[in-house]
Every structure is written in C-alpha cells, then in structure tokens.
Amino acid sequence: xxxxxxxxxxxxxxxxxxxxxxxxxxxxxxxxxxxxxxxxxxxxxxxxxxxxxxxxxxxxxxxxxxxxxxxxxxxxxxxxxxxxxxxxxxxxxxxxxxxxxxxxxxxxxxxxxxxxxxxxxxxxxxxxxxxxxxxxxxxxxxxxxxxxxxxxxxxxxxxxxxxxxxxxxxxxxxxxxxxxxxxxxxxxxxxxxxxxxxxxxxxxxxxxxxxxxxxxxxxxxxxxxxxxxxxxxxxxxxxxxxxxxxxxxxxxxxxxxxxxxxxxxxxx
Ligand code: ADP
Numbered sequence: 001x002x003x004x005x006x007x008x009x010x011x012x013x014x015x016x017x018x019x020x021x022x023x024x025x026x027x028x029x030x031x032x033x034x035x036x037x038x039x040x041x042x043x044x045x046x047x048x049x050x051x052x053x054x055x056x057x058x059x060x061x062x063x064x065x066x067x068x069x070x071x072x073x074x075x076x077x078x079x080x081x082x083x084x085x086x087x088x089x090x091x092x093x094x095x096x097x098x099x100x101x102x103x104x105x106x107x108x109x110x111x112x113x114x115x116x117x118x119x120x121x122x123x124x125x126x127x128x129x130x131x132x133x134x135x136x137x138x139x140x141x142x143x144x145x146x147x148x149x150x151x152x153x154x155x156x157x158x159x160x161x162x163x164x165x166x167x168x169x170x171x172x173x174x175x176x177x178x179x180x181x182x183x184x185x186x187x188x189x190x191x192x193x194x195x196x197x198x199x200x201x202x203x204x205x206x207x208x209x210x211x212x213x214x215x216x217x218x219x220x221x222x223x224x225x226x227x228x229x230x231x232x233x234x235x236x237x238x239x240x241x242x243x244x245x246x247x248x249x250x251x252x253x254x255x256x257x258x259x260x261x262x263x264x265x266x267x268x
Contacts, residue, residue: 017046017053018186020178027054030171036124036147038167041175044221047150050175051105060144061102063093067112073119076106077132089135094119098130101144109149110160117166123147124169154218177222180206186222191229201225203267204246208260215256220246238268 027050030037039047048064055062065076076094080087097104109116122129128141149170151162178186180202187198202225209219228245232238247260 014056015049015052016189017049018178018182018189020046020176020182023050023173023175024054026171026173028058031058031146034128034141034143034146036149036170038162038170038172039148039150039175040153040172041150042154042177042221043152043218044223045175045177046222047175048105048107051103051148051150055103055105058103060146061097061100062105063097063102064105064107065093066107067109067116069111069113071112071116073113073115076116077119077130078134080134094123095130095132095139098123098139098141098145101142103146103148106147106149108151110151110162117163120147120149120166121169177205177209177219183222183225187225187229190226191233193229193233197232198229200268201228204242204264207263207267208246208250211259211263215253215259216250218250220250224249 027037029035031054039050041047051064052062065071074092076092078090078092078095081090082088091099094104096102106112106116106120119130122131123141124147128145130139130141131137132139153161177183180199183202183205184195184198187193187201188195193201205220205222205225208216211219224246227249228241231241231245236244242264243261246264247257250260251257
C-alpha cells in the first residue's frame with residue numbers, strides 16, 4: 001500500500017475494481033499532490049467504478065454528478081431555496097465537497113453548460129478556490145478535496161469537446177475496455193457466472209468492438225456484458241440475454257441488429 005493510502009483508514013466496503021494499468025497509483029499521487037484528474041474513455045468501461053473504489057479506499061466522501069446538457073454552475077455550487085417560509089442557501093455537491101472535504105466526480109463533464117467551466121477553473125489553479133458569488137463567500141478547498149472529471153472522446157461531437165484551456169488544467173488518464181482475461185474475471189466476479197460463459201461474452205464483445213465505428217456509434221461495453229451475464233445467471237436463455245443486454249441497447253437499425261445476431265451466432 002502506498003504512503004498516500006496509509007494516511008487514511010479504508011472503509012470495509014471498498015467496491016471491487018480490477019486495475020488494468022497504473023491508474024490507482026496515478027490517482028493516489030494526484031490525491032496526495034492535490035491535482036485534478038481527467039478520465040477519458042468510452043462509456044461503461046469502469047471509470048465511475050474506479051472513482052468509487054478509490055474514494056472508498058481513501059476513506060473520503062464521494063460526490064458524483066452525472067452531467068447533462070441542462071446542468072448549470074448553480075446545480076454544482078448551490079442555490080437559495082425557500083424552506084418553511086425562509087430563504088436558505090443550500091450547498092450543491094461541488095460546494096459540499098469543497099466545504100467539508102471529499103472527491104467531487106463530474107461524469108461526462110462536456111455535457112454540462114458552459115458556465116460550469118467558469119467555476120471549475122479557479123478550483124484547478126494551485127490556489128484551489130471556489131468563489132460563491134451569491135453568498136459572497138470565497139472557499140478555499142481543504143487538503144482532502146479532489147476534483148475528478150470524465151468524458152467520452154468517442155462521441156465525436158466537435159461542439160462538445162473539452163476546451164484545451166480546460167483540459168490542460170488536469171492530469172489525464174485514458175481508460176479503455178479491459179483485456180480479454182481481465183474482462184472475463186470482472187464478469188465472473190461481478191455476476192457469479194462461470195468461466196466458459198464469461199469467456200464467450202468477452203469474445204462477443206471483442207467481435208462487436210472491431211465493428212465499432214463502422215456500423216455502430218458505441219461498442220459493447222463492460223457494463224452491457226455485466227447486464228448480459230446477470231440475465232444468464234438469473235436463468236434467462238442465451239439468445240434472450242444477448243438480445244436484451246447487447247443487441248437492442250446497441251442499435252435500432254434492423255440490418256445492423258441482424259448483423260450483430262449473426263456475428264454472435266458464429267462465436268457461440
Ligand atoms: P463508466 O463510468 O466508464 O461509464 P462504469 O464504471 O459505470 O463505467 O462501469 C460499468 C460497470 O462495469 C461497473 O458497474 C462494473 O460492474 C463493471 N466494470 C467495468 N470495468 C471494471 C473494472 N476494471 N473492475 C471492476 N468492474 C468493472
């Protein structure tokens with residue numbers, strides 16, 4: 001265990017995360033050095049699980065926000081609300097993490113409104129400040145605050161790329177689907193299916209990932225494989241499970257779906 005982790009008492013219930021490289025070490029160093037971290041990678045490849053795992057290991061609260069195109073800076077910092085006839089200020093998740101310590105994880109940060117980057121920039125400076133214009137406060141982030149953001153570069157939406165001036169404020173790590181052996185282990189560990197079944201699902205995913213970009217916008221993620229394995233474990237037939245957990249979530253196009261079923265049939 002590294003020195004960064006020794007300073008904290010890990011919680012008993014650390015969510016399972018199978019490392020695929022040196023990402024845990026990078027996270028610990030970023031935490032220790034008070035640097036913000038950007039995780040890049042396709043959806044469902046383990047970014048969120050990794051952050052929950054690290055937060056639990058470090059024994060700090062985790063504030064996760066799934067960003068969407070209506071999410072504004074006020075959703076993160078907080079707002080005045082009327083409670084029992086009085087107007088009270090209620091901290092948003094980012095402010096809570098800065099005020100009390102913890103990791104704030106902004107999932108798919110590029111989806112959020114532009115004003116979000118305005119509140120993130122001063123927090124990623126070495127002064128680590130969060131100005132709250134509405135309350136007139138200027139909060140200084142404590143040592144046990146860390147900002148982690150993720151985004152999926154694969155969407156190829158130029159309007160939704162992270163600006164260089166923002167991304168250069170973060171350490172960055174690229175995530176991808178685990179290698180076949182690791183992914184097989186993850187499926188077995190997460191769902192309890194046997195090795196042979198897990199291996200078939202991973203081979204199916206491999207074949208579909210080779211098609212990605214050609215016919216499909218997104219490849220079959222580890223998350224979809226977990227869903228499929230969960231259905232198999234619950235006694236759902238193989239054909240029904242792959243249809244519900246892999247083919248239908250990936251496409252609406254009848255030809256593409258037929259192609260996927262064919263590719264799956266060959267592997268099976
Ligand atoms: P992302 O945040 O990248 O969209 P998630 O972290 O939600 O993806 O991953 C989806 C699911 O896949 C997780 O809930 C977990 O079950 C599984 N998973 C993916 N990668 C890993 C890994 N390396 N170790 C353990 N579980 C994983």
